[in-house]
Amino acid sequence: MTSRKTTQTMKPATAAKKLEVHLESTPAEFQEGVVSRDELNALQSDPPEWLRNLRRNGPHPRQVVAAKLGISISGLARAGLLDPLTTEQINALKDENPEWLQRERATHAEVKKEEARVKAKSAGTDQPRS
Structure with a gap:
């Protein structure tokens, strides 16, 4: 068969x-x-x-909007941005650079930094500090 x-x-x-x-x-x-x-x-x-x-x-889905803004999807939700946005709207937000966006970008960067640290540690590449 x-x-x-x-x-x-x-x-x-x-x-x-x-x-x-x-x-x-x-x-x-x-x-x-x-x-x-x-x-x-x-x-x-x-x-x-x-x-x-x-x-x-666009309009772009949330994961694309978040990536273009350099923040997490949770950051979008905290900002009340639940609907898809166009490229024009995303660029306007980038130009305006409101305080919430600056805060979410900093938070997102810290999370990514911590994820990289944990990944490096679990891979055994984390060097002990002397």
């Missing part, structure tokens, strides 16, 4: 997350169907115009 290779598919929400786009901003045919692994790879390697436009202008 020969084994058949089945096509791996995913829900549109999963595909949108992997593509780092806001699902509700994608075309209806993307939202209503399923996406195969081959289709996802094709979208990543040769994105259609709608995908290039979404990546360039």
Whole structure:
């Protein structure tokens, strides 16, 4: 008996997350169907115009907004930013550089620094201090 290779598919929400786009901003045919692994790879390697436009202008999902601002998703929530933002809105926040953004960036940097320290220690590369 020969084994058949089945096509791996995913829900549109999963595909949108992997593509780092806001699902509700994608075309209806993307939202209503399923996406195969081959289709996802094709979208990543040769994105259609709608995908290039979404990546360039948004609206962007929270994980992308947080990354562009240099803060965590929790930092977005603490600031009350729960909705997707466009690139223009993100750039305006960067230009304005409000106090909460400065604070969240500092917090995020400290968390990343601590994560790196713990990772180095667990890998045995942490040098004892004399």
